[in-house]
Each structure stands twice: as structure tokens, then as C-alpha cells.
Amino acid sequence: xxxxxxxxxxxxxxxxxxxxxxxxxxxxxxxxxxxxxxxxxxxxxxxxxxxxxxxxxxxxxxxxxxxxxxxxxxxxxxxxxxxxxxxxxxxxxxxxxxxxxxxxxxxxxxxxxxxxxxxxxxxxxxxxxxxxxxxxxxxxxxxxxx
Numbered sequence: 001x002x003x004x005x006x007x008x009x010x011x012x013x014x015x016x017x018x019x020x021x022x023x024x025x026x027x028x029x030x031x032x033x034x035x036x037x038x039x040x041x042x043x044x045x046x047x048x049x050x051x052x053x054x055x056x057x058x059x060x061x062x063x064x065x066x067x068x069x070x071x072x073x074x075x076x077x078x079x080x081x082x083x084x085x086x087x088x089x090x091x092x093x094x095x096x097x098x099x100x101x102x103x104x105x106x107x108x109x110x111x112x113x114x115x116x117x118x119x120x121x122x123x124x125x126x127x128x129x130x131x132x133x134x135x136x137x138x139x140x141x142x143x144x145x146x
Contacts, residue, residue, distance in 0.1 A: 003044040007063040010047040020044070055079065055138045083137055091129055094145075098126055121146035 002010035019029045020042035028038055036046070050059045053068045056076055060067050071079065101117050108115045128143035
């Protein structure tokens with residue numbers, strides 16, 4: 001449960017102080033025993049969790065409710081740059097795993113052993129990873145690992 005203290009941005013119950021001052025001036029300690037009425041008397045109003053939003057939006061606290069608003073162009077560009085960076089980081093890790101499988105394939109082939117991996121499947125997977133950022137980066141569909 002989230003609480004807004006006197007219209008400030010919501011906080012989790014764990015962030016409520018262990019001692020609160022009620023509207024009549026008395027104090028209560030022991031957060032685990034606070035009643036909803038005591039919390040409200042001390043200025044803590046229960047708040048619903050923030051709603052979800054689209055990639056081109058953000059959720060802001062207005063002082064009394066959550067509001068979904070469109071990102072500014074600068075915020076949108078920053079969010080897209082961060083998203084692209086995360087995708088590239090994940091892709092780099094997947095390529096490192098793939099490189100190990102290529103190495104194993106060629107090592108097994110040099111040793112005259114039957115390779116465990118299918119080279120064509122590895123190549124198709126590598127190309128799919130390369131192509132991952134050529135489409136809609138807000139809806140990435142990672143290729144299946146062969």
C-alpha cells in the first residue's frame with residue numbers, strides 16, 4: 001500500500017516513520033500497530049499504485065492523484081536512447097554466448113568430432129540478433145536460441 005503524506009509523492013508503508021503525530025497532537029509509536037484511521041489522522045492518505053503507461057508517456061503525481069502525461073520530445077529521445085542501450089547490452093551478451101558456441105563447433109570439427117551445434121542455425125540466429133534494432137525497438141521479439 002502506498003501513502004501520500006499531506007499531498008507529497010506517495011511512499012511505501014515501510015517508509016512511514018515509526019512515530020506519528022495525530023491531528024489531536026498526541027503521538028503513536030509502533031508502525032505495525034497503526035490503524036488506517038490513525039494514519040489518516042497523521043496526514044497519511046492511502047493511494048492506489050501508479051497506473052501503467054505507454055512507452056511515450058510517464059506517470060506523475062499531481063498532489064492528489066496519478067496522471068498519465070505524454071513525454072516531451074527531449075524525454076522521448078532520452079528514453080529511446082536508454083532503451084536502445086539496454087537492447088545493445090543484452091545483444092552483446094547473447095553474441096558472447098554465441099561466439100563460444102562457434103568456437104566449440106570449429107574446435108569439434110578440427111578434432112574430427114561430430115559438432116554439437118548446427119552452423120546454419122547459429123548463423124541464422126546471429127543474423128536475427130543483428131537485425132533486432134532495425135524494427136520497432138519498443139516491442140523487441142528476441143529470437144529463439146538454437
